[in-house]
Amino acid sequence: MMRNFTKSMFSFSWAMSVFGLQQVTNLVMNQDKATKDFDEVTQAVGGKLGQTPLSVFLLGDSVQREALAASFRLLSPAALSRNNAAVQDLINQSVETVRYLNPLQDGDLTLQEIRNKITVFRLVLQIPDRLKLPEEPPYPELTQIIEDAYDMEDYPALWAVEGVGHWYGSTYYDRGEVPHGILKDDHLNGLPEKSFTMLNAGIGMAIAQHWIKQVNHLSPVADIRYVLGEITTLCRDNATPGFEGAALESLGLITQNGQFYDDARPDEMVQIVGRELQEIGDQEAFEYFWHGVGRAHYFLPINFLPGYGSIWHAWEMIREATEHDETAWLNAIAGLAWGATMVNIRHPKIIANVVKHHGNDLAIDDGFANGVASSLMMRADTTPGASFISEYYEYEPDASDADLVENWNSQVRHLSERALTEGGYYDELKQHNRLGEIFRYHYSFPDFLAHL
Numbered sequence: 001m002m003r004n005f006t007k008s009m010f011s012f013s014w015a016m017s018v019f020g021l022q023q024v025t026n027l028v029m030n031q032d033k034a035t036k037d038f039d040e041v042t043q044a045v046g047g048k049l050g051q052t053p054l055s056v057f058l059l060g061d062s063v064q065r066e067a068l069a070a071s072f073r074l075l076s077p078a079a080l081s082r083n084n085a086a087v088q089d090l091i092n093q094s095v096e097t098v099r100y101l102n103p104l105q106d107g108d109l110t111l112q113e114i115r116n117k118i119t120v121f122r123l124v125l126q127i128p129d130r131l132k133l134p135e136e137p138p139y140p141e142l143t144q145i146i147e148d149a150y151d152m153e154d155y156p157a158l159w160a161v162e163g164v165g166h167w168y169g170s171t172y173y174d175r176g177e178v179p180h181g182i183l184k185d186d187h188l189n190g191l192p193e194k195s196f197t198m199l200n201a202g203i204g205m206a207i208a209q210h211w212i213k214q215v216n217h218l219s220p221v222a223d224i225r226y227v228l229g230e231i232t233t234l235c236r237d238n239a240t241p242g243f244e245g246a247a248l249e250s251l252g253l254i255t256q257n258g259q260f261y262d263d264a265r266p267d268e269m270v271q272i273v274g275r276e277l278q279e280i281g282d283q284e285a286f287e288y289f290w291h292g293v294g295r296a297h298y299f300l301p302i303n304f305l306p307g308y309g310s311i312w313h314a315w316e317m318i319r320e321a322t323e324h325d326e327t328a329w330l331n332a333i334a335g336l337a338w339g340a341t342m343v344n345i346r347h348p349k350i351i352a353n354v355v356k357h358h359g360n361d362l363a364i365d366d367g368f369a370n371g372v373a374s375s376l377m378m379r380a381d382t383t384p385g386a387s388f389i390s391e392y393y394e395y396e397p398d399a400s401d402a403d404l405v406e407n408w409n410s411q412v413r414h415l416s417e418r419a420l421t422e423g424g425y426y427d428e429l430k431q432h433n434r435l436g437e438i439f440r441y442h443y444s445f446p447d448f449l450a451h452l
Contacts, residue, residue, distance in 0.1 A: 109349060112350060113310055113344060113350050116343045117299070117310075117343055120159060123159050124159050127159065127167075131160065133167050135174075146161065146191060149195075154383040154386040155346065155383075157383050158198055161195050161198040161199055162199075165200065165201060165202020166203075166209075169202065169205070170206045179203075180238065181238060182203065183203055183243075184238070184239075194384060195382070196243050196435070197382055197436075198246070198378075200240055200436070201439075203235075203247055204246065204247030204249065204251065205254060208254040211230050211231045211234075212254055212255060212260070213260075213261040216262070217265050217266075217268040221272070221276065225280065228273065228276055228277060242432075245288050245437055245438075246439050249295075249440065251273070251288070252290055252293035252296060253296045254292075255273050256293045256296035256300070257296050257299070257300070270293055274293075274328060284440075288331075288439055290327070291331040291440045292439075293321070293332050293335065294333055294335025294336040294337075294338070294371075295335035295336065295338050295339040297317055297335075297336055298339035298340050300317075303317075311354050312357075318332045318333060330365060330370075331367075333441075337368045337369075337375065338374060338375040338378075341371070346388045346392075348412075349395070349397075351372075352404065355404060355411055356404045359406075359411065363407060363411065369411045370441050373416045374438040374439070376389055376419065376420060377426040380420055380426060381435060390420070425446075
């Protein structure tokens with residue numbers, strides 16, 4: 001065995017030496033070929049890493065790519081212009097970094113936000129253990145597991161229910177079965193309605209993760225298109241009627257997080273999936289997909305680093321990813337607002353601080369406001385009666401800052417009040433059995449409701 005290991009090790013070393021020589025030749029003769037080869041090797045190595053090491057790789061890769069991109073922009077002839085956007089972006093990022101790390105400015109809020117994100121991150125990882133979910137049959141009744149999930153406090157209950165959905169959907173694939181109608185008809189007997197939104201979201205995660213693992217950003221387009229067809233068909237086939245959007249949105253969440261399916265360049269895969277959904281002509285799935293991509297951005301490894309400004313850095317990443325596509329942009333920003341609200345719902349001052357410094361940018365369109373209101377509707381449905389829901393949008397920022405008050409009202413309070421007051425958007429969607437719609441952006445809830 002030692003002899004075979006030694007032979008393999010030397011063969012690998014020799015292969016890498018020859019590969020290095022080939023790449024030097026390619027760099028001189030054909031840079032496109034060298035780029036493709038480097039990408040293939042990176043993907044091959046990334047695909048062999050475990051989930052945690054791959055997360056570390058994706059973090060380091062994101063940081064170095066951003067640093068290189070900034071360097072190239074600053075070294076371009078256009079950088080000499082007084083009004084150069086690259087220079088201004090670098091200055092803005094520096095200001096953000098200082099402010100977010102300075103204890104005398106926003107440092108305390110930065111630390112609180114990081115604590116909130118780590119709490120949710122740990123919670124999601126621990127759900128199987130906390131609820132004692134078995135890895136193999138026999139499996140307990142879903143109704144009992146959901147009851148155990150709701151025995152937790154209101155704040156973690158939401159992720160517990162989503163985690164149960166993910167686990168439950170995965171058990172079908174673990175048994176080698178194709179899931180069919182698993183959250184429909186008789187399968188819903190005994191399940192509380194308040195669990196439907198996040199159960200369906202979890203089911204969508206299980207379906208998307210199982211299928212997307214079969215491809216990556218280097219796969220033939222035909223293979224990716226086939227996988228997308230399977231995912232969207234299965235999400236619709238297994239979701240509770242009216243909640244299909246909750247399942248479909250998870251495709252974006254999974255695709256943007258490369259560690260879920262061993263992809264070293266999930267940013268490229270996101271662009272491919274977005275284009276293919278448009279080519280297929282599935283506009284509904286396209287919108288839900290980008291909402292999930294936006295939600296995922298809030299949880300990317302790089303956005304756990306305080307120096308990157310978390311929410312606002314995610315905003316800038318989304319702006320670059322959705323360039324020239326307003327539909328993708330609005331859905332992704334709504335998804336970002338969704339994630340940020342859910343994590344920090346007990347600390348509205350964190351969101352108020354983003355509104356304080358970036359309120360005018362947020363107010364350019366209603367994507368962020370839509371995401372906040374939609375996420376609160378989902379929260380009200382999943383954990384009805386939780387006091388922190390109304391306390392969030394009724395939060396009163398510093399009255400001496402008129403701009404902050406105005407922007408908070410326009411981006412958080414007003415639309416959320418219209419959504420959650422009796423007879424509001426939430427009641428209308430629930431009455432028409434269309435709560436899955438809150439998992440994507442709507443230009444106007446009143447106009448949408450009028451056509452139901």
